[in-house]
Amino acid sequence: MKDSYDLLVIGGGPGGALAARTAATAGYSVLLVEKRPAPGAPVRCAEGIGKDALAEFVKPDSRFISAEVTGAELVAPDGVSMMLSSEMAGSKVGYILDRKFFDRELVWQAAEAGADVMVKTRASAPILSGGAVKGAVLEYCGSRKKVHADLTIAADGVESKFSRWCGIDTTVPVREIMSAAQYLMTDITIDPSTTVFFFGNTIAPEGYLWIFPKGNRTANVGIGISGKKSGPGNRAKDYLDRFVAGKFPNGKTIECIVGGVPVCRPLESTVMDGLMVIGDAARVVDPMTGGGIYNAMFTGRLAAEVGMKAISDGSCTREGLMPYDEGWRKSPLGKSIERNWHIKEKFITLPDAKLNAIIHSAKALDLRDFSTISLVKEIIKRNPLLLADLAGLMASIG
Amino acid sequence: MLPANSIGMLKIHRDICGYCGCCVSVCPEGALELIDAYLEVDERCTSCGICAKVCPLGALEVTK
Numbered sequence: 001m002k003d004s005y006d007l008l009v010i011g012g013g014p015g016g017a018l019a020a021r022t023a024a025t026a027g028y029s030v031l032l033v034e035k036r037p038a039p040g041a042p043v044r045c046a047e048g049i050g051k052d053a054l055a056e057f058v059k060p061d062s063r064f065i066s067a068e069v070t071g072a073e074l075v076a077p078d079g080v081s082m083m084l085s086s087e088m089a090g091s092k093v094g095y096i097l098d099r100k101f102f103d104r105e106l107v108w109q110a111a112e113a114g115a116d117v118m119v120k121t122r123a124s125a126p127i128l129s130g131g132a133v134k135g136a137v138l139e140y141c142g143s144r145k146k147v148h149a150d151l152t153i154a155a156d157g158v159e160s161k162f163s164r165w166c167g168i169d170t171t172v173p174v175r176e177i178m179s180a181a182q183y184l185m186t187d188i189t190i191d192p193s194t195t196v197f198f199f200g201n202t203i204a205p206e207g208y209l210w211i212f213p214k215g216n217r218t219a220n221v222g223i224g225i226s227g228k229k230s231g232p233g234n235r236a237k238d239y240l241d242r243f244v245a246g247k248f249p250n251g252k253t254i255e256c257i258v259g260g261v262p263v264c265r266p267l268e269s270t271v272m273d274g275l276m277v278i279g280d281a282a283r284v285v286d287p288m289t290g291g292g293i294y295n296a297m298f299t300g301r302l303a304a305e306v307g308m309k310a311i312s313d314g315s316c317t318r319e320g321l322m323p324y325d326e327g328w329r330k331s332p333l334g335k336s337i338e339r340n341w342h343i344k345e346k347f348i349t350l351p352d353a354k355l356n357a358i359i360h361s362a363k364a365l366d367l368r369d370f371s372t373i374s375l376v377k378e379i380i381k382r383n384p385l386l387l388a389d390l391a392g393l394m395a396s397i398g
Numbered sequence: 399m400l401p402a403n404s405i406g407m408l409k410i411h412r413d414i415c416g417y418c419g420c421c422v423s424v425c426p427e428g429a430l431e432l433i434d435a436y437l438e439v440d441e442r443c444t445s446c447g448i449c450a451k452v453c454p455l456g457a458l459e460v461t462k
Contacts, residue, residue, distance in 0.1 A: 035433065035434055036434050036435075037434070042416075042417075044418055044419075120434070122433060122434070157419065158418075158419050158420065158422075158423045159418075159419025159420075159422035159423055159431075159432045160422075160423070161422070161428070161431055164428050170423070171423070171424065171425065171426050171428075172423040172424050173424075174424055174448055174451065174452060177420060177423055177424050177452050179420055179452045179453070179454045180418075180420075180454055181454045181455070227420075227424060227451065227452035230451055230452050230453070230454070231451055232456065235453065235454055235455065235456050236454035236455075237454055237455050237456075256416070257416065257418070258416035258418040258420065258454040258455055259418040259419075259420060259454070260418060260419060260420025260421075260423050260424075260452065260454075262423060
């Protein structure tokens with residue numbers, strides 16, 4: 001570890017690794033720090049990602065892919081389900097990753113590209129000078145060291161503190177944190193090529209419960225509920241235990257993980273002098289699905305691309321970094337976050353009877369593609385009165 | 399920084415905590431920090447209980 005770098009990246013998840021890999025590949029000096037002993041562990045993720053989405057950033061490899069999925073089943077509160085399957089038979093639409101291997105692979109790629117990597121190393125304070133971020137104080141196994149950087153990228157996840165220390169309010173509203181729990185279960189009977197989503201205010205209030213296959217008889221079985229609905233006796237783990245007791249009474253849980261997923265709007269600003277914020281730390285998760293892997297990689301790479309130019313120009317100011325903030329907001333990703341936030345706000349208000357009606361109406365759908373948005377569009381078409389206000393939204397923002 | 403568990407009347411049940419950071423994200427005071435597998439609370443804690451509410455496992459308890 002040197003005393004100064006062009007770029008300091010705080011956090012070794014997919015977002016931080018993409019930022020580090022991008023800048024290191026272009027020849028910039030980069031330090032990536034990860035506070036945990038190993039990237040990727042413990043997992044805090046349902047591990048699903050679209051096939052095309054993954055391929056934008058990394059060559060798919062069986063070492064970090066647990067399963068390929070071709071369809072999804074949506075289960076209404078009353079138990080009626082609808083299948084979404086790819087129109088082209090046999091084509092794979094999504095992957096369930098193994099994040100322990102995936103995250104390690106991406107950090108390895110960053111290191112291979114020339115980035116320095118420090119694990120078990122925590123950024124405990126920013127170095128601030130005249131209101132600008134100039135690096136961080138790093139703690140590693142009892143030692144403390146200042147590392148200066150022209151640019152710092154905060155990729156420190158849902159529990160992000162770094163940008164808060166720099167003056168950005170990152171607090172997630174209680175009603176917009178998804179409190180989540182997940183078991184990796186084995187010896188269960190599932191369809192190994194289908195993801196299953198369960199909806200309803202009894203099963204997963206303001207959220208959903210999922211079964212994401214990880215093999216023939218193995219799956220991530222998890223749930224996210226609104227923080228507003230969480231409390232003694234009705235926490236994410238309580239809901240999950242009740243579901244598992246009924247659905248997989250003989251299944252074996254070989255991993256138990258928990259997490260928080262921010263489904264609020266993104267930070268008002270993701271840049272300041274000397275600092276960019278990406279991924280979960282920037283709250284750029286898809287508010288409908290809670291998915292954040294792609295969004296983290298997208299913002300990570302874009303931050304590095306904008307950041308490299310700013311570093312070379314000596315202009316790592318808020319203005320110099322602003323093309324990153326504007327760039328992701330104007331991108332299809334940014335637009336879909338904004339649109340899906342509105343859709344989420346509508347869907348969480350629906351009582352079970354309406355959720356039943358929606359899934360019944362869409363039961364026979366054969367969607368051309370697999371995106372959330374094409375599903376929502378079809379549902380609105382079939383439920384014009386129920387979701388009239390959303391139809392207006394969809395028409396206005398496409 | 400003060401030792402955890404001794405201030406703010408926020409009790410962290412370390413045997414229950416899954417060190418996921420869900421609580422850290424909702425703390426309006428920035429009083430919580432997740433240091434690898436170790437949750438810390440500092441003197442900014444107001445015992446508001448938001449963190450205890452959202453915890454997926456019930457590892458936090460406000461003992462007023």
